[in-house]
Amino acid sequence: MSAVVPPRPAPALAARLRGVASSPVRELLALLDRPEVISFAGGLPAPELFDVDGLRAAFDAALAGDRARRSLQYAPTEGDPLLRAHVAERMTARGLPTTAADLLVTTGSQQALTLVATALLDPGAVVAVEEPTYLAALQCFSLAGARVVPVRSDEHGVDPDALADVVARERPALLYLVPTFANPTGRTLPAERRAAVAEIAAARGLWVVEDDPYGELRYRGTPVAPLAAEPAAGDRVLYLGSFSKVAAPGLRIGWLRAPAALLPALTVAKQAADLHTSTVDQAAAAAWLAAADVDAHVARLCAAYAERRDAMMAAMPGTLPPGSTWSDPDGGMFTWVRLPGDVDAAALLPAAVRADVAFVPGAPFFAGEPDRATLRMSFTTNTPERIAEGMARLAAVLRAAGGRS
CATH class of the missing domain: 3.90.1150.10 (Aspartate Aminotransferase, domain 1)
Known part of the structure; x- marks a missing residue:
């Protein structure tokens, strides 16, 4: 037995x-x-x-002729140069002057947030967030070992006075915001508050993450320029963008626009995470941007x-x-x-x-x-x-x- x-x-x-x-x-x-x-x-x-038809044609283009072999090969960590050029052009048209060299292509903007946490947050670092905020960002910062502190917000988004108090008291390394059509509240931070946030970031040496997956989905009113376009915080803001809401989330294509001083560290973090985002998906996204009337x-x-x-x-x-x-x-x-x-x-x-x-x-x-x-x-x-x-x-x-x- x-x-x-x-x-x-x-x-x-x-x-x-x-x-x-x-x-x-x-x-x-x-x-x-x-x-x-x-x-x-x-x-x-x-x-x-x-x-669907446009994306199918874009994948056909990515897998046609000699381009197919490039689309199926390993690729640079920074991302497809043609895709980065198209994204830079669209961002510039939306009021945020951008070049391809400013961008790192990511596997969805969620990965961009993870790369920022990897590059900028040590365990125990303090992250400030508007209250309430995007749930997956809270998960990301928690996984990085950060201590997350809330900043009071109202129907217009984060309150700059409350932010100044939190920054003075808690000395956060980073502020995370979804300033345009926020998740979960739908609120949009008005221009005057964006300027105030930028001034606080510049004065306190605070990094700001501007997560903007929804900015193109405006149904009424006048567009507000990205927070990253504020002159006071041009070298303090990391901007996260995504194709998930305007093309398709299944592509898992996002991007990170960062100050030049940070891009090398973010690129190393990306290399350690997954080498590079799917080559064929990047090639298809570039082909879709080139051929479709995206606007x-x-x-x-x-x-x-x-x-x-x-x-x-x-x-x-x-x-x-x-x-x-x-x-x-x-x-x-x-x-x-x-x-x-x-x-x-x-x-x-x-x-x-x-x-x-x-x-x-x-x-x-x-x-x-x-x-x-x-x-x-x-x-x-x-x-x-x-x-x-x-x-x-x-x-x-x-x-x-x-x-x-």
Whole structure:
């Protein structure tokens, strides 16, 4: 009779992973496999609006003739020169003068954020973030061993006076912002506040990360120049861009615009991470930018998303209980909701999912004490008709919850 072998303990995880929570947004993406669920949870572009024909032609071009062998080979870490030139041209047209030499191509802008953390943050470093902020950024900084401190914000974004207080008290190495159509709130930092943030960064020697995946998705109002274009902070701001929202997230193509003094270190961090971003995807992205009318494509996205935004805004008063508030964004993908009282939005989610509708509870977006009565809703993925139906389902859930309180 053989001896019973006790089970071996699971391998210990690295200490830096122990405090990093899983993203509820990523977990809720599993609902996409249930077509009956109307999800306002993930910040997903509408797949029916992808330029599938244009991207197919771009991959055909990347894999045609002699170019195919280059597109399938190892490539420079900095990225495809033609792609960088196209990106630089588009950024310059948006008010941020840029050359190809200013850019590092990354595997999505999320990797750009990881490279910045690798290059600039030692364990124990302090990072300041607007409150609330992008959940995956909080994960990234936590994984780097940083201490994240919140900065008060209002309906116009981060408060410069509160930022000055935090910088003086905490001496952060880095400030992270999504200043245009922020995730999760949808807010946009106005020009005068951008100038104030730039002046604080310049005076205090503070690095600023400007994460801008949504900037081209404006549905009304006048565009605001990137924070990186502010003269006071031109050598303090690292700008992150992405094709995920205007082309397709499956490409996983992003970029990092950084001051010349930082680019060598960021390039080494990129080499250590993955050598280089997919050569064939970069070549296809460059071919798409060269052949497609990208401005017309973005205009089509904005027209469709504006209708969806309007549908959600119109449904808000009839969906939410009296005393609720919500943001009314000029662009991007999200609205930020606060329910009245001390309700916990996470406690409402199971009932919502049973009713085949979903949202993201707001608490994980906070670096400090969370406001559990908040939630984030995305309006880009569903048609206006689906949004109306989803909001009706959510209204029924909220009414039932109110009846039990």
